[in-house]
Amino acid sequence: MAAEAIPQTQRAVQLIGPDRLLVNEAKPVIKPAARQILAKVEAVGLCFSDLKLLKQFAKHARKSPVTGHIDRDVLTEMPNYVPGEIPTVPGHEAVVRVVALGPEVRSHKVGERLLVQTDYRWLPTATSNAAFGYNFEGALQEYVLFDERVITSPAGESMLIPVPEDLSASALALVEPWACVENAYAEKQRRELKRGGRLLAVGEAGANWLRTAQVCSDRAITATDDGIAELEDAAFDDVLYFGDSAATVEKLFAKLAAGGLFIIVRGEGRFGCAVATPVGRVHYGGIRIVGTNGRDPAAALAAIPSTAEIRPNDKINIVGAAGPMGTMHVIRALCQGVRGVTVYATDLSDQRLAALRRLAEPLARQTGVVLHSYNPSRERLAEAFDYCVLLAPVPALVAASVLQAAPRGIVNIFAGIPAETTVDLDLDAYVDKQLYFVGTSGSLLEDMKRVLAKVVAHRLNTDLSVAAVCGLDGAIDGIRAVENNLLSGKILVYPSCRGLKLTLLRDLGAAIPLEDGAWNGKAEEALLKRFAQP
Numbered sequence: 148m149a150a151e152a153i154p155q156t157q158r159a160v161q162l163i164g165p166d167r168l169l170v171n172e173a174k175p176v177i178k179p180a181a182r183q184i185l186a187k188v189e190a191v192g193l194c195f196s197d198l199k200l201l202k203q204f205a206k207h208a209r210k211s212p213v214t215g216h217i218d219r220d221v222l223t224e225m226p227n228y229v230p231g232e233i234p235t236v237p238g239h240e241a242v243v244r245v246v247a248l249g250p251e252v253r254s255h256k257v258g259e260r261l262l263v264q265t266d267y268r269w270l271p272t273a274t275s276n277a278a279f280g281y282n283f284e285g286a287l288q289e290y291v292l293f294d295e296r297v298i299t300s301p302a303g304e305s306m307l308i309p310v311p312e313d314l315s316a317s318a319l320a321l322v323e324p325w326a327c328v329e330n331a332y333a334e335k336q337r338r339e340l341k342r343g344g345r346l347l348a349v350g351e352a353g354a355n356w357l358r359t360a361q362v363c364s365d366r367a368i369t370a371t372d373d374g375i376a377e378l379e380d381a382a383f384d385d386v387l388y389f390g391d392s393a394a395t396v397e398k399l400f401a402k403l404a405a406g407g408l409f410i411i412v413r414g415e416g417r418f419g420c421a422v423a424t425p426v427g428r429v430h431y432g433g434i435r436i437v438g439t440n441g442r443d444p445a446a447a448l449a450a451i452p453s454t455a456e457i458r459p460n461d462k463i464n465i466v467g468a469a470g471p472m473g474t475m476h477v478i479r480a481l482c483q484g485v486r487g488v489t490v491y492a493t494d495l496s497d498q499r500l501a502a503l504r505r506l507a508e509p510l511a512r513q514t515g516v517v518l519h520s521y522n523p524s525r526e527r528l529a530e531a532f533d534y535c536v537l538l539a540p541v542p543a544l545v546a547a548s549v550l551q552a553a554p555r556g557i558v559n560i561f562a563g564i565p566a567e568t569t570v571d572l573d574l575d576a577y578v579d580k581q582l583y584f585v586g587t588s589g590s591l592l593e594d595m596k597r598v599l600a601k602v603v604a605h606r607l608n609t610d611l612s613v614a615a616v617c618g619l620d621g622a623i624d625g626i627r628a629v630e631n632n633l634l635s636g637k638i639l640v641y642p643s644c645r646g647l648k649l650t651l652l653r654d655l656g657a658a659i660p661l662e663d664g665a666w667n668g669k670a671e672e673a674l675l676k677r678f679a680q681p
Contacts, residue, residue, distance in 0.1 A: 153176060153185070153246055153247060153290070154176055155175065155176060156172075156173040156174060156175055156176060157173075157174050157175075157176050157288055157289040157290050158170060158171065158172055158174070158288065158289055158619050158642070159171045159174040159236050159287065159288030159289070159619070160236060160237065160238070160287035160288065160619055160622045160623060161174070161234045161235070161236055162200065162201060162204065162234060162235050162236070162237055163234040164204055164232075164234075165201075165202060165203070165204040165205075166201055166202060166204075168201065168623045168626065169623075170619060170620070170622075170623065174288060176289075176290045177226050177227070177292050178247070179247050179248060179249040179252075179292065180224065180249050180294075181249040181250055181251040181252075182249050182251050182252060182294055182295040182296055183225075183248075183249045183252070183292055183293065183294050183295070184245055184247075184248055184249070184252055184255055184292070184293040184294075184295070184298075184307075185245070185246055185247040185248070185290055185291075185292055186243035186244055186245050186246060186261065186290065186291055186292075186293065187243060187244050187246050187289065187290055187643075188241055188242075188243050188286045188288065188289060188290065188291055188642045188643075189241075189242045189243060189244060189260075189316035189320075189641070189643075190241070190242055190316035190317050190319075190320045190639055190640065190641050190642075190671075191238040191239075191240055191241040191242075191285070191286040191287060191320055191639075191640050191642070192240035192241075192317075192320050192321055192323070192324060192637050192638065192639055192640070193238070193240075193622070193625050193626060193629055193637070193638040193639075193640060194239065194240055194324060194472075194629075195470070195471070195472060195562070195563075195629060196239070196563060197237045197238065197239075197280070197626055197629065198626065198629055198630050199540070199563050199565075200235075200237055200280075200281060201237070201626065201630075203565060204232075205231045205232045206565075207281065208272060208273070208274045208275035208431045208432075208565075208566045209272060209275050209276065209277065209278045209281035209282060209588075210230060210231065210235070210281050210282050211230060211231065211272040211273050211274070211275075211282065212230040212231060212272065212273075212282070213228075213230070213270045213271070213272060213277050213282065214271050214272060214273060215270070215271045216269050216270050216271070216301075217270060217296060217297070221296060225283075225292075225294050225297070226292065227283050227284040227291070227292040227293070227294070228282065228283055228297075229282060229283070229284055230282040231282075235280075235281065235282070235284055235285070236280070236284040236285050236286070236287050236288050236291075237280050237281075237285050237287055237626075238280050238285035238286040238287035238288075238640070239263070239265040239278065239279050239280030239281075239285050239286065239323065240263075240265075240286075240320050240321065240323040240324055241262075241263045241279075241285070241286035241291070241320055241323070242260065242261065242262050242263070242310065242316045242319040242320045243260075243261050243263060243286065243291060243307075244258065244259070244260050244261070245257050245258060245259045245261065246290070251295075252295060254295055254299065254305045254307075255305065255307060259309060260309065260310050260311075260312060261307040261308060261309060261310065262307070262308040262309075262310045262319050262320075262322055262323070262595065262599065263279055263286065263306070263307060263308075263323070264279075264306035264307070264308060264323075264590070264592050264595050265278050265279045265280060265306075265323060265589055265590070266278055266306075266588075266589035266590060266591070267279070267283075267297060267298070267306065268589075268591075269300060269301050270297065271405075274405065274428070274431060274432055274566045275405075275431045275432065275566065275588065277297070278589065279306075283297065286642075287619065287622055287640060287642070288619075288642060289619075289642045289643065293307065300592070304592060306592065308592070308595060308596065308599065310599065311603060314602065314603070314668065315610060315666075315667065315668035315671045315672075316641075316671060317609075317610055317613055317639045317666060317671055318602055318608070318609050318610050318668070319599075319602070320639065321609035321610070321612055321613075321637060321639075322595055322598045322599050322602060322609060323590070323595065324471075324472060324475065324612075324637070325475060325598045325607070325609055326590035326591075326594040326595040326597075326598045327472075327587075327589060327590045327594075328472065328475045328476055328479055328561075329479075329590065329594045329597060329598055330587050330589065330590040330591055330594045331455065331476075331536075331559055331561050331585075331586075331587045332454065332455050332456045332457065332479075332559075333454060333455075333456065333594060334454060334455060334585070334587050335453065335454055336435065336451050336452055336453060336454060336455065336585070337406075337408060337435070337451075338448055338449075338451045338453065339448060340363060340364060340384075340385045340408070341384040341385055341408070344383075344384030344385060345366075345368070345382060345383045345384050345385070345404075346363065346364045346366065346367040346368065346383065346384070346385045346386075346387060347367070347368050347369075347370065347378065347382075347383040347385070347386045347387070347399070347402055348360035348363070348364075348367045348368070348369045348370075348386075348387040348388075348389075349369070349370050349371065349372070349375065349386070349387070349388050349389070349390075349395065349399060350369075350371065350388075350389035350390055351371065351372060351389070351390040351392065351395075356389035356390075356412075357369060359389070359412075359442070359443075359444065360387060360389070363387060363444060367387070368383075372392065372394075372395050372398075375395070375398045375399060375402070376398070378402055379402070380401045380402060381401070381402070381403065381404045381405070382402060382404060383402050383403060383404055383407060384404055384406070384407050384408070385407060385408045385409075385410065386399050386400075386402055386403050386407065386408075386409045386410065387410045387412070387444055388409070388410065388411050388412065389412045389414070389442075390412075390413070390414075390416070391413050391414065391416030391417055391418055391419075392418075393418045393419075393420050393421075393422045393574070396411065396418070396422055396574070397422060397423050400424070400425050400428075403428075403434055405428075405432045405433055405434070406432070406433045406434070407432075407434050407435075408434070408435050408436075408437070409434065409435070409436045409437070410437055410438070410444050410447050410448065411436070411437070411438035411439070411447065411574070411578055412438070412439055412441070412442060412443070412444050412447065413438060413439065413440050413575075413578050414440065414441065414442050415440070417575050418574050418575050419575070421571035421572060421573060421574075422571065422572055422574040423569040423570070423571055423572075424436070424569060424570055424571075424572045424574065425567075425568070425569050426542060426545045426560060426564055426568060426569065426570045426572075426584065427564040427565050427566045427567055427568035427569070428566055429560050429584045429585070429586040430560050430561075430562070430563050430564060430566075430586035430587070430588055431563065431565075431566040431586075431588055432566060433586070433587075435451070435583070435584065435585070436577070436583075436584055437450060437451055437581070437583065438574070438577060438578035438581065439578065439581065440578055440579055447581070450555060450581040450583065451583060452557065452583060455557060455559060455585040455587075456485075457480060457483060457485050457488060457534055458485065458533070458534070459485055459486050459487050459488070460486070460487035460488065460533075461485070461487075461488050461489075461533040461534045462488075462489045462491065462530055462531070462532050462533050462534070462553070463480055463488055463489065463490050463491065463532065463533070463534040463535075463536065464491045464493065464530070464532040464534070464535045464536070464548075464551070465477055465480070465490065465491065465492050465493065465535075465536045465538065466493050466535065466536065466537050466538060466539060466544055466548075467493070467494060467537070467538030467539040467562070468492035468493055468494050468500075468503060468520070468538065469492065469494035469496060469499035469500045469502065469503040469520075469635050470494070470499065470538055470632060470635065471612060471614070471629075471634070471635065471636055471637045472538055472561070473492070473494070473503075473536075473538040474503055474506065474507070474612065474635060474636065475612065476536050476538065476561070477490060477492050477503065477507050477518075478506075478507065478510060478611075480516070481507060481510045481511050481514050481516045481518065482510060482514055484514075488516060488517075489516070489517040489518075489519070490511070490516060490517065490518045490519070491519050491520075491521065491528065491530070491532070492507070492518065492519070492520040492521075493520070493521055493522070493523050494520075494522065495522060495523070495524055496522075496632065496635075497522055498635075499632070499634075499635040500520050500521075500522060502635040502636075503520060503635060504520055506611065507520075530551075531551065531552065531553035531556075532548075532551055532552055532553060532556060533552075533553050533555075533556050533557070534556065534557050534559070535548040535551065535552060535556065535557070535558045535559065536559045536561055537558070537559065537560050537561055537562050538561055538562050539562050540562040540563055540564045540565075541562075541564075542564055542568055542570040543570070545558065545560060545564070545570050545572070545584075546570050546571065546572055546573070549572055549573055549576050549577050549580075549582060550573065550576060552580060552582050553580070554580045554581065555580070555581055555582070555583075556580060556582050556583070557582075557583050557585060558582060558583070558584050558585070559585050559586065560584060560585070560586035561586065561587075563588060610665060610666045610667055610668075611665055611666075612636050612637045613636055613637050613638075613639055613652065613665070613666035614634040614635060614636025614637060614638065614651065614652060615628070615634060615636070615638045615639075615649055615650060615651045615652060616638070616639045616640075616641065616647070616650055616652070616655075616666075616674060617638065617639075617640055617641070617644075617647050617648060617649040617650060618640065618641055618642065618643070618644035618645060618646065618647035618648075618678060619640065619642050619644075620645070620646060620647060620648055621640075621647060621648040621649035621650070622640045622649075624648065624649040625638040625640065625649050628649065634651075639666075641674065641675065641678070641679065643675070643678075643679040643680055644674065644675065644678035644679050644680075645678060645679075645680045646678060647674075647678045652664065652665075652666060655670075655674075658673060658677065659673050659674055659677075660673060
């Protein structure tokens with residue numbers, strides 16, 4: 148598209164405060180500065196994470212200001228940088244096409260079709276990191292601005308990935324949520340104290356723990372319960388606690404930095420009560436918690452898995468399995484090729500479970516994986532689960548998963564429970580079983596490239612996830628549909644389509660050619676021909 152054809156204003160969905168969405172009919176289209184890229188949005192998927200931003204707004208971990216790696220003066224040059232209370236444009240599952248470049252841009256060219264990687268993990272915020280669609284404007288608008296100084300990693304890689312022309316925009320946009328699912332299992336887990344990091348070792352007064360702490364690290368800062376209050380919060384990469392005081396553990400969690408490891412060496416004692424545990428920081432802060440009921444910290448570290456991948460013979464409980472993201476987790480578990488697994492898919496909606504069964508049961512038959520779907524409001528299972536995936540951001544589910552877990556169980560807190568949330572947990576059960584909480588937010592560039600390769604090779608049809616389509620006219624209704632769990636699949640927004648309200652696939656009519664009721668490239672082409680404005 149020639150530069151002169153770019154309009155001065157555009158339509159955009161803006162989040163202007165907690166739970167306050169509007170369609171701005173005349174949002175300026177910003178001419179790119181020296182190192183900026185202007186792209187036209189082809190399609191963007193709606194995500195449950197958009198809902199978390201909707202509710203939390205400025206309190207969301209990724210909406211807060213960038214705190215490092217890039218100068219504040221540089222950030223102020225970027226009109227698409229919108230931290231804190233500044234209105235933002237949500238939408239991060241996007242495929243775009245470059246329409247204009249600043250004179251100093253070398254990484255991309257006009258006309259290039261690109262998949263957007265959302266996470267800027269080298270740009271920290273107070274408790275997470277910067278991201279497209281959060282503190283940088285996202286794709287629920289006709290045109291979107293990027294800056295090379297933001298989208299280029301320290302390794303020199305662009306977060307905009309070139310994609311082929313022969314795939315539907317929907318199939319490409321949905322690579323992003325699939326990559327988030329991939330990252331939830333593929334992330335490598337740290338199984339030792341951080342080399343060169345700061346270790347805090349704490350034991351009860353009079354206990355014989357100091358020598359063990361010194362063996363772990365001669366650089367350890369040691370303290371007893373009385374000295375914890377004087378220590379800086381979020382200052383330690385590892386916290387090593389010897390003892391069984393719930394009150395002490397609760398105070399120590401505040402001292403753990405993002406990405407930190409909390410090691411509980413409980414010994415023969417017991418906490419004897421529920422312990423307030425910051426489960427929100429597992430997902431957004433990347434903290435990890437391990438324990439042993441012996442006296443050797445090495446036993447706790449040995450229980451950490453190398454990744455969060457499902458294991459042979461695991462009984463996997465996927466909670467919230469019939470929602471859009473839950474369906475992806477079910478499909479992945481069925482098709483991962485891990486021997487002997489059993490998949491339990493649980494959801495409170497019978498209608499969504501029926502839709503899940505129609506999609507998943509043929510896959511289960513093909514792969515030979517046992518699939519059992521159930522509504523927990525009517526059916527209670529006595530199983531002990533080796534792996535639990537939580538798709539609903541309900542803190543009580545985390546506490547329940549600890550009680551239901553088998554020894555050495557993994558609890559994958561995929562749903563983004565707010566970072567400041569604590570839950571009263573049975574840490575005695577957690578330590579005795581040597582359970583492991585894992586949680587990831589977003590994905591890495593490598594995750595997106597792996598999923599994209601599967602889509603390009605036609606080994607993964609991401610369009611199977613689509614349940615409804617709309618233009619910006621229906622985007623707010625789409626977000627509300629996500630909020631109310633009305634659909635079992637994804638909603639795709641096409642910003643160029645004027646007058647297209649939120650429409651279920653089954654209601655599109657004969658003019659839009661579905662394949663066995665499923666979305667596809669020909670259907671997208673027909674939709675754009677009917678609704679898209681140049």
